[in-house]
Amino acid sequence: MIRALVLVAAAGLGPSAAAAELAQLSVLRQGQEKVAVVVNRSGAPVEVELRADVWRGMDSEPGLPQRRVLAAGEQATLARIWPVAEGSQVELRLSAVPGPPHAVARDVVYSLPVEESGFTLGQGFHGGYSHGxxxxxxxxxxxxxxxxxxLAARDxxxxxxxxxxxxxxxxRALADRANFVRVxxxxxxxxxxxxxxxxxVNVRAGDRVHLGQVLGYAGSTGFSSGPHLHFSVQVNGGMWLVSVPFRMIGPDGFLPLK
Structure with a gap:
C-alpha cells in the first residue's frame, strides 16, 4: 500500500502556509510499479525532496530520499517504486521550499512597502514576540x-x-493561516x-511585479495581534528558509531595523 503525504515548508510563518501553491505529488500506477510525479505549481523555482516515512518490502529507482530543483511549472518523475515482499507498505512525504537553493542576497536598499505616512515600526530584527x-x-x-x-519594495x-x-x-496555532505574497x-x-x-491580494503566481506596485492590502490574518505588514527577505538555505538582513529606506532615511 502506498500513501502520499504532502508537507510544504513555505512562508516562514508555518509548515503548510502555501502547500497548494508550491508543489503537488501524484502517485501513478504503471504496471507493477508506482511512479511518484511532482509538479511545481508556483511561479518560480522550487526545491523539492521526496522521502519515505514508512518503507517495508519496497524497492525504488532511484533510491530515496531524492531532492530536485524544479523550474516554474515543471513536472518531473522523482522515483519509480515497486513491492519486493508480501505486506509491502510505503508512506511518501514531499517537502518543498521556494527559491533556488543557496542563493546569495545582494545588498539592496528596499523601498518602504507602505505609504510613507501612517505607519509605525513595530518589531524589528530579532523581535522577541514572533521573530525568534x-x-x-x-x-x-x-x-x-x-x-x-x-507596495512592492523591489521588482x-x-x-x-x-x-x-x-x-x-x-x-500561534494560526501561524499558517496568514494571507501573503512572496516575490x-x-x-x-x-x-x-x-x-x-x-x-x-492583487497578484498571483507568475506575475511580474515592479517597484511600488500595489500587491494587496494590509490586514491581521494568521498569528497577528493587530493590523500590520510583516516583511522579510529570505533565501532557500537548502530545504529550509533563512531570513537575511536588509536595508530599507523610509521618509527620514534608513529605518532603524536592528
Whole structure:
C-alpha cells in the first residue's frame, strides 16, 4: 500500500502556509510499479525532496530520499517504486521550499512597502514576540491601518500568493493561516509580505511585479495581534528558509531595523 503525504515548508510563518501553491505529488500506477510525479505549481523555482516515512518490502529507482530543483511549472518523475515482499507498505512525504537553493542576497536598499505616512515600526530584527526563528529573525512589522495598500519594495516575480484566510489573532496555532505574497528577486532572494486581508491580494503566481506596485492590502490574518505588514527577505538555505538582513529606506532615511 502506498500513501502520499504532502508537507510544504513555505512562508516562514508555518509548515503548510502555501502547500497548494508550491508543489503537488501524484502517485501513478504503471504496471507493477508506482511512479511518484511532482509538479511545481508556483511561479518560480522550487526545491523539492521526496522521502519515505514508512518503507517495508519496497524497492525504488532511484533510491530515496531524492531532492530536485524544479523550474516554474515543471513536472518531473522523482522515483519509480515497486513491492519486493508480501505486506509491502510505503508512506511518501514531499517537502518543498521556494527559491533556488543557496542563493546569495545582494545588498539592496528596499523601498518602504507602505505609504510613507501612517505607519509605525513595530518589531524589528530579532523581535522577541514572533521573530525568534531562523525564517523570521530578520523580519520587521510595519503597523498600519487595516486596508493600507501594500507596495512592492523591489521588482520581481510572484512565487505564490494566498488570500483565502479570514482568521487572525494572538494564537500561534494560526501561524499558517496568514494571507501573503512572496516575490522572487533577480538574485534568488525572496520578499515575504504577510498578514494581508482576506481577499486582499492583487497578484498571483507568475506575475511580474515592479517597484511600488500595489500587491494587496494590509490586514491581521494568521498569528497577528493587530493590523500590520510583516516583511522579510529570505533565501532557500537548502530545504529550509533563512531570513537575511536588509536595508530599507523610509521618509527620514534608513529605518532603524536592528
Amino acid at each position: 526563528d531562523e525564517a523570521n529573525r530578520y523580519a520587521i512589522d510595519l503597523v498600519v491601518d487595516e486596508g493600507t495598500p501594500v 520581481g516575480v510572484v512565487v505564490a500568493a494566498m488570500s483565502g484566510h479570514a482568521e487572525g489573532g494572538a494564537d 522572487l528577486h533577480q538574485d534568488g532572494s525572496m520578499a515575504l509580505y504577510a498578514h494581508l486581508q482576506e481577499g486582499g
